[in-house]
Amino acid sequence: MIREPRRTRLSFTVVGSLLTFILQVTVAPNIAILDVVPNFILGFVILNAMFSNTIRSSLTGFILGLLFDLTTQGPLGALSFVLAIVGYSVSSLNKELFSGSWQVQAFFLLGAAFFGELFYAVLLSVIGYDSDFLLSLGMRVLPGTLYDALFGLIVFPLMQRSGERRRGKSDLLRGKLD
Amino acid sequence: MALNPNRPRKLPGGILLFVLCLLSVVLLTVWAREPIDGPLHRAKSVAETAVTPLRLVGSVITTPISALGTFFTNVTTDEETVAALRAQNEELESQVIRMEEYRQENERLSQLLGLKDAYNLETVGARVISTSTDSWNRTITINKGSLAGLAVGMPVMSANGLIGQIESVSPYSSVVRLIIDEASGVSAFLQSSRTEGVLSGSVDGVLRLDFIPLTVAVEPGDIVITSGAGGVFPKGIPIGEVATVEPGASGVYHYIIVKPVTRVSAYEEVLVLIGNEAEISPVEQGTAPSGSEGAGNGAEGSSAGDGTDGASSANGGTEAGR
Incomplete structure (x- = not known):
């Protein structure tokens, strides 16, 4: 039995993280x-x-x-x-959710981005770093959510296509060996 | 169901998440409680140094995009704006001539009175290499750090006026928190009435001048300058002008919005005042007679803005002596 190449997935996360940080x-x-x-x-x-699975997602978020x-x-x-929790939460959801229509995917991305931005805003307010939560909600959280989701919508199809290509190669190899 | 003893035990995601969250909370607590030269603050400084080249590269790469934005803004500027700017330019030219007269007169009077310059401040010119990488902080990164003599708390100004204060320093770069940031607070006064208040930033980037009593007459266009109280910012540096004035909700103070004299963006030069406070405070407190201060010519003096690299001198202070 041939499993999906784990090293490729790991390198994708590592290279993707590095590029995103840059x-x-x-x-x-x-x-x-x-x-x-x-x-x-x-x-x-x-x-x-x-x-990815929950372990890699939360670890990537944390780092x-x-x-x-x-x-x-x-x-x-x-x-x-915040990102460790966001990574874990998203990864825990049923993966079938992400294979729906693009409207569903866009809605999910928007929701997840809003959750992340809002969670960060709440945390900063709780620790006394943000003085005006409601103003921050309007000035930072909502516009930031739209901006983040836009980035996600651009990159998501690329990641999906790359995932399909990898799966295709695995199926091809599996077929040859069978 | 029997457990297979040979199967490697996997760490459940939930436990890992708990450990990571705990680690984050520990970091958050230690970072908040440790002194400014603590290990986590030093780690931040090292990280800041490591990403400085990346920030420089980012500035260079995105300069054409920024220039394009400026170009489109200029192209869409209407004739009325151009005419207004021309008129303003002419007015400023005449003001410069008058100011030069005042400066020369001031120099002569100072010599006569045997006064020396109130602030003999040393400055270091630096270049902005990046703005904030997140929406929660209004900061800029400049290309000079502790190796150039910069330290936390030093005031930073552009050619026009005060823009902020150094918040963290690494050997080759420094982060400056701008006065429009909600965490900033500057002791300032109105040039016309010499009434002192506190200028603070806000989430939406608006500058507010608080604690100016309703009994004081304030008009839009009044100049706001640093008061020098607290010893961090030298007296007389221009900050902005009053944009709007309303009676505050408290019924005691005005609600004043200040328009800053300057906005910085990437690739602009700034001046960091590196003169020590000990030189400033005695002069300010000792020789400034209350109620006899002049019209704030020191403000103009301090904005000389010779923003060249290396050390230069910003003579900011004929004000305290008059």
């Missing part, structure tokens, strides 16, 4: 609209969790969140906490 540091600050900076890292953690915390002025450990 994008966040180099591109994100320069494409901010009205001071709203897209959070590519949140977008990638959601997408990665849609294709990327920690990298983000280390390179921004936010409190250290806040985003790693």
Whole structure:
């Protein structure tokens, strides 16, 4: 029996994480609209969790969140906490959800991005880092959600296609051996 | 069902999540409680140094996109705006001539009175290499750090006025928290009435001047400058002008919105004031006679803005002595 190549999936997560972090540091600050900076890292953690198990998803979320915390002025450990939970939650959902129509996928991405942004905003308010939660909701959470989901909608078809190609290769190999 | 003893035991996702969350909470707590030179803050500084080249690359890559944005903004500028800008330019030119007269007069009077410059501040010119990578902080990263003599808390200004304060320093770069950030607070006063208040940023990036009593007359267009109280920011640095004034909800103070004199973006130069506070405070507190301060010429002096790399001098202070 031939299983789906695990190394390929792992390399995808590692390379994807690295590229996302580089994008966040180099591109994100320069494409901010009205001071709203897209959070590519949140977008990638959601997408990665849609294709990975709970362990890898939460670990990826934690590491990327920690990298983000280390390179921004936010409190250290806040985003790693949020992204570990977001990664785990998304990965725990039934994978059948993600193979529906693009409207369903878009709605899911939007919902997951909103959950991540809102969770981070609530955490910052609780620890006293954010002074006006309601204003932050309107000025940061909602526009940020749209921006993150847009990134997800661009990258999601690419990831889906790459996953199908990998599955196709596995099936082909399995057929030859059978 | 019998368990297979040879099968490797897998860590359940739930337990791992619990461990990761616990680790995050520990990090959050330690980071909040440790001193500014603690191990986690140092780790942040190291990470900041490591990503500095990436930030530089990002600035270079996205410069054409930013330039394109500026180009389209300029193209869509209507004739009325151009005419207004021309008129403003002429007015500013005449102001510069008048200011030069005042400066020369001030120099002569200062010599006569035997006054030395109130602030003999040393500055370091730096370039903005990045803006904030998240929506929650209004910060900029500059290309000078502790190796250039920069330290946490130093005021940062552009050619026009105050823009913020250094929040963290690594050897080759520093992060500056802008005055429009909600965590910023600057002691400032109105140039016209010399009434002191606290200027603070907000979530939506609006600058508010608080604690100006309703008994004080405030008009849109009034200039707001640093008061020097607290010893962090030297006195007389321009910050902005009053945009709107309304009676506050408390019925005691005005609700004043201030329009900053400057907005920074990537690739602009800024000046970091590296002069030590000990030089500033005695002069400010000791020689400034209350109620006899002038019209704030020191403000103009401090915005000399010779933003060249390396050390230069920003003479900001004829004000305290008058």
